[in-house]
Amino acid sequence: MxxxxxxxxxxxxxxxxxxxxxxxxxxxxxxxxxxxxxxxxxxxxxxxxxxxxxxxxxxxxxxxxxxxxxxxxxxxxxxxxxxxxxxxxxxxxxxxxxxxxxxxxxxxxxxxxxxxxxxxxxxxxxxxxxxxxxxxxxxxxxxxxxxxxxxxxxxxxxxxxxxxxxxxxxxxxxxxxxxxxxxxxxxxxxxxxxxxxxLDLLGFVLLGTSVAAMQLVLDRGQLLDWFQSTEIWIEATAFYLFLVHTFTARRPFVNPGLFRDPNYVIGNVMGFFLGGLMYGVMALTAPMLADLMGYPIQFVGMVTAPRGIGTMLTMLFMGPIVNRVDNRISILVGLALCGVSMIMLSNASLEMDSDLVIASGFVQGLGSGIMFVPITTAVFATLAPQYRNEGAAMNSLIRNLGGTIWISVLQTLTIRNEAVVHARLVETVRPDNPMMGDFDFGALQAVARMDIEIGRQALMVSYVDAYWLLFVACLVVMPLVLFLRRR
Structure with a gap:
């Protein structure tokens, strides 16, 4: 019928x-x-x-x-x-x-x-x-x-x-x-x-507990030295218990049948990385502009707005053609554009102006918009209709978790890398270094200003390294496109 x-x-x-x-x-x-x-x-x-x-x-x-x-x-x-x-x-x-x-x-x-x-x-x-x-x-x-x-x-x-x-x-x-x-x-x-x-109440409670525990691991792992802490091990165990229950219960809260569909699995993996590209870059760029460049809050929003313009343009364009063009080609083009934008941001420095952020944001917006529709379509292209409600919920969960996890990981790596780079730069600040010229090490104010500048340089280097990591993530995801099936 x-x-x-x-x-x-x-x-x-x-x-x-x-x-x-x-x-x-x-x-x-x-x-x-x-x-x-x-x-x-x-x-x-x-x-x-x-x-x-x-x-x-x-x-x-x-x-x-x-x-x-x-x-x-x-x-x-x-x-x-x-x-x-x-x-x-x-x-x-x-x-x-x-x-x-x-x-x-x-x-x-x-x-x-x-x-x-x-x-x-x-x-x-x-x-x-x-x-x-x-x-x-x-x-x-x-x-x-x-x-x-x-x-x-x-x-x-x-x-x-x-x-x-x-x-x-x-x-x-x-x-x-x-x-x-x-x-x-x-x-x-x-x-x-x-x-x-x-309703599998136990499965829902275990899933909710594992999501909350995962956030605690990401938030507190840096302070507790990760798996050297008993608390982190206890929190990580919650996810293991959820997996055991899902694959052993008769009617689990999350139906494993969802993940028997290859398109659904691959599409969600890509959505996880797409969440990092969308939310992770925003979480890095906004504090970089505010803390290092001294931009006011409203101007930070204006500088990052072209990313949204690029996304809207391509998503409006992709709607009519998504069923005429192979989704795999569109996803590869989108990943390539996102990778190019990360290379552009890797040229960031304390002397740059807002043009670099505007241009790279617009390019990334184009890439995200080109990818989003084909990935979302691929996720549901071969999924049975009876899984649609549950599939949509899990797809949103995975994409949200992708953004949250990527933000936490990038910020943790940025903090650690900043400390490492700062320590290496400080090692070069000594009287026997000819590059120091006639710097007066006895002037406390001059030493304090030098330390502040070293901190700014170290933080900028850590941001640049984070953008390179996102570029590598684009390269890692690309081969998965070959395993997607058309509807």
Whole structure:
């Protein structure tokens, strides 16, 4: 029996309102970054404490995203999506009204839980309301909402914080949430499984625990000397227990059948690296411009905006042609452009101007946009329809974890490399070095200025090395493209 699809007008309205809901959640992954100093001052928090405003949200989204597949099958996708919009919008209002750090973190946790279903369910909705020949175009439109949120976040956060208040980075979600809720309530039909499966509560608890433990390993490993610490070993064991349960339980929370599809596995591996290229570079570039170059917050957002422009241009272009061009060729071209952008950024120095960041960001945006649609299409190209809810949830989880893990790894390597380079540069600062000229080692102010400059040089070198690592990652992923199958 042929599946009935909504008429074009209704389909376009559902797409618009569904993407509005998912856009909010992706916007909130980065919009708070630039406002952290203002929130820190308002809540009297330390530098370490205020980062929980970011990590608490990301961890909750990653933890509860896989549950969205079961909830959609049990209660219906429309009910789940509408409830998530209401919960996320309400939690955003509470974040804006928070009186202290404890309240802000608690409401961010709630925000992450309530918004975890919006991105994967919007993807599943677009796949269901479009016939297979339109899936490429649908994923291109969905990708704009998924990628543009984190890219627009720093620009919007900088402007709102500087011109209004940090609280408005949360209040901005209220009108979007109201419009998305009303629109979907009127246009979207209900969809749910005829025979929903039972919830594997133990599997969900183990998955959530392993995601949270993984974040703790990444956050605290640097301080505890990694696996020399008993705490790190205990936290790492959580993931092992989850794997054992998944492959031994009769009806596990994460169905291993998902990973019998080669396209799904390879596409998710690529999505993991794509998350690093998108979020990792942003996490490196923004502090580099602010700390080393002295750019104001709003200007940092403007300099990084061309990355979003490049992404939007290519994703709009890829939609109509994704079903006409071999996805493998598109992915290789996108990886090559991302690699070129990393080579461009490896020329960064303390004497550079903003043109290098703008040009490299635009090139990377082009590459990310070219890759995103083919990778997303490849993930679902051969996946059985009964796995679509769960597959979309796991795909979002893996992509989010990719961004989080890459950010933590890159920052850890940057900190360590900075210390190593600083120590090597300091070794050359001695009276018998003819390059020092007539430098007065007895002048404390001159020595202090020299140490500051050495620190800046060491940090810049560590950033450059991180960009080279991302370039190597592009080369490593390229051979996987050959194993993808067309639909």
């Amino acid at each position: 042929t599946q009935a699809y909504p008429p074009p007008l209704q389909r376009n309205l559902i797409t618009l309102f569904a993407l509005s809901g998912s856009f909010m959640t992706q916007l909130d992954t980065t919009i708070a970054n630039v406002a952290l100093p203002h929130m820190q001052a308002a809540t009297s928090a330390s530098r370490e404490q205020i980062t929980w405003v970011l990590t608490s949200y990301i961890v909750m989204v990653a933890t509860f995203t896989p549950l969205s597949g079961w909830l959609a099958g049990r209660f219906g996708r429309k009910k789940l999506f509408l409830a998530s919009i209401v919960g996320f919008t309400g939690a955003s209002a509470l974040c804006g009204l928070a009186a202290n750090l404890d309240q802000l973190i608690a409401f961010r946790l709630l925000q992450g839980i309530m918004g975890s279903a919006l991105l994967p369910m919007s993807q599943a909705i677009l796949l269901d309301i479009n016939p297979p020949e339109r899936h490429g175009s649908a994923m291109a439109v969905w990708g704009i909402g998924a990628i543009m949120g984190p890219i627009v976040g720093p620009v919007a956060g900088g402007w709102l914080t500087q011109n209004m208040s940090w609280r408005w980075i949360f209040f901005i979600n209220l009108p979007i949430g109201v419009i998305a809720f009303a629109g979907l309530l009127l246009t979207m039909a209900e969809t749910r499984d005829d025979k929903p499966v039972r």
